Structure formats: C-alpha cells, structure tokens
Amino acid sequence: MIAGFSAGLARAATRYMQGIEFFIPPAMKADREAANQARMFLISHSMGPILGNAVPLAVLLFNPTLRLDAIVLAVSITMFWVFPFLLRAGVRYDVLVLTSVVNLNFAILWSCYFYGGVSSPTVPWLLIIPILSLFYVGGEQRLQPHLLAISAGSFILFLFLYNRFPPPTIDMPLAAVHGLGIVSTTAALCYVATMAIYYARIFDAGIELETEVRRRRETMDELRKAVAAADRAGAAKEEFLTRMSHELRTPLNAVIGYSQILKEDAVESGDKAMLEDVGRIHDAGQYLLRLVNMILDLSKLEAGRMQFDCRPHDVRRLITAAVAAKQSIITANGNAVTIDMATEFEAEVDASRLVQVLEGIIENAAQHTSNGTLTVTARAGIFGDDRLFSISVADTGKGIDAAVLPTLFETFTATRDAAGGRYGGTGLNLTLMRRLCQAMGGGIEAESTVGVGSCFTITLPIERAGVAAEPLASAHRVAA
Numbered sequence: 147m148i149a150g151f152s153a154g155l156a157r158a159a160t161r162y163m164q165g166i167e168f169f170i171p172p173a174m175k176a177d178r179e180a181a182n183q184a185r186m187f188l189i190s191h192s193m194g195p196i197l198g199n200a201v202p203l204a205v206l207l208f209n210p211t212l213r214l215d216a217i218v219l220a221v222s223i224t225m226f227w228v229f230p231f232l233l234r235a236g237v238r239y240d241v242l243v244l245t246s247v248v249n250l251n252f253a254i255l256w257s258c259y260f261y262g263g264v265s266s267p268t269v270p271w272l273l274i275i276p277i278l279s280l281f282y283v284g285g286e287q288r289l290q291p292h293l294l295a296i297s298a299g300s301f302i303l304f305l306f307l308y309n310r311f312p313p314p315t316i317d318m319p320l321a322a323v324h325g326l327g328i329v330s331t332t333a334a335l336c337y338v339a340t341m342a343i344y345y346a347r348i349f350d351a352g353i354e355l356e357t358e359v360r361r362r363r364e365t366m367d368e369l370r371k372a373v374a375a376a377d378r379a380g381a382a383k384e385e386f387l388t389r390m391s392h393e394l395r396t397p398l399n400a401v402i403g404y405s406q407i408l409k410e411d412a413v414e415s416g417d418k419a420m421l422e423d424v425g426r427i428h429d430a431g432q433y434l435l436r437l438v439n440m441i442l443d444l445s446k447l448e449a450g451r452m453q454f455d456c457r458p459h460d461v462r463r464l465i466t467a468a469v470a471a472k473q474s475i476i477t478a479n480g481n482a483v484t485i486d487m488a489t490e491f492e493a494e495v496d497a498s499r500l501v502q503v504l505e506g507i508i509e510n511a512a513q514h515t516s517n518g519t520l521t522v523t524a525r526a527g528i529f530g531d532d533r534l535f536s537i538s539v540a541d542t543g544k545g546i547d548a549a550v551l552p553t554l555f556e557t558f559t560a561t562r563d564a565a566g567g568r569y570g571g572t573g574l575n576l577t578l579m580r581r582l583c584q585a586m587g588g589g590i591e592a593e594s595t596v597g598v599g600s601c602f603t604i605t606l607p608i609e610r611a612g613v614a615a616e617p618l619a620s621a622h623r624v625a626a
Contacts (some may be wrong), residue, residue: 188233191229194337198223199223246282251297251301394438402431402435444578447582454586455497456495461493461524465522479512481516491535500604504537522537522539533609536603539603540600541601555592586607
C-alpha cells in the first residue's frame, strides 16, 4: 500500500512539473539559469495561493461573521494564479516579478493591519518576501534595488497608515486568534519548506553539473594526451616504414633483377624446369615489391601526406592504359575485355593514381574470371550540385559471398580470410583502392552475385578547383 501511494505521489509530481514546464516561454528554456528562476516563480505562484488562502479561510471559519477584509485578502492571494498565464502570454519576467512582490507585500501587510499589527499571527509571512525575491531573481543584481525599494516603501506606508488610522479591534475570541496563528505559521512553514526543497534540488543539480563538467574536462585532457601519443606513434610508424621500405626494396630489386637475368639464361639454354622455378622467384619478388608499395601508400594516406596531381585527362585513354597494363593477365585466363563509353569526356584527376586503382580492379577481375568477359563502363553526369563520373568493371566470374561484401574494403577483418580466397594475399589492395578514391573526393562500391559475377564501381568528381570538363565526340563500344 505504501509503495502504491509513493508511486502515485511520484506520478502526480511528474505531471505537476510537466504543467510547470508548459508555462515557461521557449526563450527562457534556452537559458538554464533563467529556466530555473522561472520554475521557482511558477511553483511559488501555483502552490502559494493554496497555502496562503488558509489564512482568510481560517478567519472566516473561526469568525462566522462575514468579514470584508478576509474576502479582500483571499482575492489578493488568489490573484497570484494569474501570473503563470501572463508569463506564458509573453509578459516580461522582470515586470511580473516586481508586480508579484507588490501584491505579496499588500497581502501580508493587509492581514497584519487587520489582525493585530506587529503581533499579528500572519507576521511570519513577512519572511517570505526576501526569500522569494532571492528565488525569483537569483544573482541578478539589476532587480534587487527595485525589490528592496518596494519592500521598504510598503513597510513604511504600512507603519504610517497603522499609526494614522488605527485598525479596528479584533472581535475574534482568543482561541480563534491562537488558531489563526497556528494555521498561518503552519502554512508559512509549508510554503518555505516547499520552495527550499526545490531550491535544494536545483543546488544539487548544479553540483552534479559541475562534477560532470569537471569529469568531461578530465576526459578531454586524457583524450588530448591520447591523440598526442597516437600522433607520436603514427610519426614513428611512418618513419619506420620509410626506413624499412628502403631496406626491403634494395634486396628485392636485386632478387628481381637477378631472377630476370636467370630467366633470360633459362630461355637461351632451353631449361624449362629452371625457367619455371625462376619465374616463381621473379613473381614472388614482384608481389613483395607491390606489397611494400601498398603499405607505404596506405601510411601516407592515413597521415594525410599523399600528394595528388590533378589535371584534365581523357578518361578513355586512362582506361585504355590500365587495360593494356593488365592485358597479359586478361588473356592468360582466356578473357575478353570491352570498353563502353556512351560519351567521351575529360576529368580532372591524378592520372597515375586513377590508373593504379583501375589496374587493381581489372587485375582482380581477370585473375578470378576464366573464359569470361570483363566490361569497363564509364559514365558522366550531374548529381545534385556535383558533376561526377563513374567507371565500372564488371566480370562474369564466380562472384563474392554476401557475408564478405560488407567488410570487403576493410583491413585485417574477421572475414579477410574469406576475401583472400577471392582476391588473394592480405587484401591490402582493395583497402588501398578505397582509400585512394576517398582521398580524391570519391568512393568505390562493390556488387556481386555468387555464380554470376561482380561489379566494382569508382565514383569521382569530374572537375576540381572550378576547372570544367570539356565534352568530346561521341563514342561507341570498343573491344580491346
């Protein structure tokens, strides 16, 4: 039963605070301190009339005779309920605060005037005025002199009227006066306690916010240190790779050179067994050299130090150069290649890097397609505010498993072994192609169906730095 009562009380409090939030203007919600002041103002003006009206109700209850002073006091206190609606309507907050303090002074001093002066049971409510003034304006010093002037002026006026026009004698029995004092004091204590509890919650929230800000600053400091350490590690890695590449290239070039000489000797002597073995050595040396170059390129791309020489180039010529460079691999597996360009065009690109990407895609397609067809398609168009062109390389090979496609261009993933079966090696070639395309302002995508084939599509901007591409003559499908 107690748990149910607590849950119901919590729901009521939540709905009450939702109602309070309704009356806060959006402009004040944007400022945390202003929003807290507005909440205090609204809580005071929604709960205050309920507790404050206990005084005139007690007067009417303890004294059956209808008293005009009690009715005026009740009307004055009830008027506080109008203020939330005025705030919601857009009336300036400082104007409402000053008006509210004027009305509060009137209600308290009015009750003191008619119910005993300085010995009135409602005197404790005078303590409410400075407390509410602090709650309403917080640390804003601009309104504080006005609030002090209103309170001081009201009290001076009260003393003058009290001495100039003595109030009527209290015709309530002594027990009724004591009862009024108990009700008034209890209501005042409840009112102050309500405001103090909410103010304490705001104070605790401020401490929690400061703690969170301090924690985040410490986290940011740690992140800065981590970034600095990562930068140092990256610089050390780049320096290591640069030195190791030199150390690796020197013996690799020797291996490749001597294997080429041995291949020529084997051809002259007609030693087929030696020619086959030396060919393996030569191919392995070439593979290792390409691997070293890929690692260096990836390191430069990650460090943002790779330079691109973007100039207008005929895209057909670049495609033809890439196909020609891999022609031996294409024909070795009995494949044919077709270049399809509906319209020839120029694009402002780094020719060597684009050819490098195309060679990698064409080589992958040719190595894993037997007695099939490779189709290279180039198109240019406008997509939104960008002029782009795409080059697609489609093959009729075995295709790629759907589970591998999402991580196909990632380095050292859990599915890399599966990808390696399709593309061989470490898969760095695909990663390098994607990084190069991204660095040139574009991207690369792959589509594949097992048993049907695969299609890799490069998309790049057709112009850079405001240099427009010039359309060339129409073209037709050309078999290479």
